[in-house]
Amino acid sequence: MSIDDLRAQYEAYPYPARDPADERKRLVTGSPSHLDEVNHFVFGGRLDHARPLRALVAGGGTGDGTIMLAQMMADAGNPGTVTYLDLSDAARAVAEARAATRGLTNIEFRRGSLLALEGLGPFDYIDCCGVLHHLDDPAAGLRSLTGALAPGGGMGIMVYAPYGRTGVYPLQQALRTMTEGLPPAERVAVARRLIAHLPRTNWLLANPFITDHRQADANLYDLLLHSCDRPFTVPELADLAASAGLAVAALVEPSRYEPSMWVKDPRTLKRLEGLSWLERAAWSERVCGSMTKHIAYLVRPADLDGAVARPDGPEVVPVLRDLDGPAIGRALPPGGSLDAELMGAMVTLPLPRLAGPILARIDGRRTLAELHREVAAAVGGDLAWETFRTQFGQLFAALNGVGKLLLRRGVR
Ligand SMILES: C[S@@+](CC[C@H](N)C(=O)[O-])C[C@H]1O[C@@H](n2cnc3c(N)ncnc32)[C@H](O)[C@@H]1O
Numbered sequence: 391m392s393i394d395d396l397r398a399q400y401e402a403y404p405y406p407a408r409d410p411a412d413e414r415k416r417l418v419t420g421s422p423s424h425l426d427e428v429n430h431f432v433f434g435g436r437l438d439h440a441r442p443l444r445a446l447v448a449g450g451g452t453g454d455g456t457i458m459l460a461q462m463m464a465d466a467g468n469p470g471t472v473t474y475l476d477l478s479d480a481a482r483a484v485a486e487a488r489a490a491t492r493g494l495t496n497i498e499f500r501r502g503s504l505l506a507l508e509g510l511g512p513f514d515y516i517d518c519c520g521v522l523h524h525l526d527d528p529a530a531g532l533r534s535l536t537g538a539l540a541p542g543g544g545m546g547i548m549v550y551a552p553y554g555r556t557g558v559y560p561l562q563q564a565l566r567t568m569t570e571g572l573p574p575a576e577r578v579a580v581a582r583r584l585i586a587h588l589p590r591t592n593w594l595l596a597n598p599f600i601t602d603h604r605q606a607d608a609n610l611y612d613l614l615l616h617s618c619d620r621p622f623t624v625p626e627l628a629d630l631a632a633s634a635g636l637a638v639a640a641l642v643e644p645s646r647y648e649p650s651m652w653v654k655d656p657r658t659l660k661r662l663e664g665l666s667w668l669e670r671a672a673w674s675e676r677v678c679g680s681m682t683k684h685i686a687y688l689v690r691p692a693d694l695d696g697a698v699a700r701p702d703g704p705e706v707v708p709v710l711r712d713l714d715g716p717a718i719g720r721a722l723p724p725g726g727s728l729d730a731e732l733m734g735a736m737v738t739l740p741l742p743r744l745a746g747p748i749l750a751r752i753d754g755r756r757t758l759a760e761l762h763r764e765v766a767a768a769v770g771g772d773l774a775w776e777t778f779r780t781q782f783g784q785l786f787a788a789l790n791g792v793g794k795l796l797l798r799r800g801v802r
Pocket residue numbers: 396397400405406448449450451452453454455475476477478481502503504505518519520521524612
């Protein structure tokens with residue numbers, strides 16, 4: 391497929407479908423590239439917002455990642471810039487209108503290919519969400535991005551995953567034989583007609599994890615009519631990263647990739663002992679069945695050690711994401727648990743005894759040392775640092791696993 395074909399698709403159907411006026415009502419957030427998440431999984435929580443972050447969003451589409459990151463950088467007082475790059479003028483127009491609605495002035499909009507980045511960069515952080523799997527040569531795309539990555543920098547990528555997309559690929563092939571040479575709007579009409587007449591035995595109809603074909607035309611086009619769509623399993627994703635001189639620092643959310651989230655039988659789990667974390671992740675993907683995509687943070691192998699923040703010192707600052715800590719903390723009895731959604735399944739997260747009092751005080755500013763002091767005073771009695779740290783570690787494992795709790799170091 392030529393780059394012109396790809397561009398034609400995204401000129402006709404900028405993706406995802408967005409109305410700039412909606413920026414007055416809400417900020418679309420997600421992964422990768424939520425600023426707290428990037429700080430946690432790429433920079434070990436050490437991002438200093440006094441220093442300008444240089445970010446690239448490669449294949450920015452209608453702007454979800456760009457707008458989120460630029461807004462969060464502005465809110466954090468970071469004086470850096472987000473460079474938006476895309477082949478499609480139509481997609482860029484939507485992204486520019488969204489930025490204008492918000493009054494964001496920290497985005498540089500560019501038209502071009504991520505395969506030709508000469509003169510751009512270096513960047514501390516690169517977002518490439520939903521793009522690599524559409525390239526003829528995803529490894530060449532990732533190598534090109536790595537070439538623009540500053541020393542110590544990292545990337546957030548999203549690629550499609552095969553098992554959760556069961557039913558998508560046979561239907562893509564079926565439609566390809568019927569739609570060759572047709573203009574985009576006619577292809578959509580053909581696809582909608584076929585979907586309406588599919589037999590009950592069709593795997594896409596049986597797949598509860600995929601709904602894009604029931605949404606806007608741009609979503610249907612991306613799902614079923616894309617001329618190039620190649621999903622990645624966990625091992626294939628790790629190979630892709632390695633082929634560009636990168637390593638997987640983290641897969642989010644981490645609990646998705648933890649076998650014990652999916653299979654509770656201790657004897658089965660015992661047989662997995664000794665596997666590396668990536669092998670366990672690959673096993674989880676094969677068994678859970680519902681993974682439609684992978685979100686990964688990548689760094690150079692030499693930077694792996696310090697990439698992901700750990701709850702290991704009194705100066706660490708916990709940051710909640712999309713969770714009302716005080717409300718949950720007050721309602722949580724000692725030894726209580728939280729229910730969370732994980733890839734289409736409800737999971738129960740057992741929490742430590744002090745989860746309530748700790749959660750009630752996490753505000754994105756207090757350090758672990760301060761939380762320790764305050765929780766000790768609140769529970770009235772001796773609370774050794776080691777005991778507090780163990781309790782916080784358990785709370786962190788549960789909530790970080792489902793993307794709700796991140797860490798930063800004591801710089802702002
Ligand atoms: C599926 S959309 C994803 C958009 C956005 N990253 C998001 O997640 O919402 C893919 C985008 O990548 C762009 N794209 C594809 N190949 C590209 C290339 N070689 N260089 C730059 N952009 C590209 C397309 O024009 C399209 O806007």
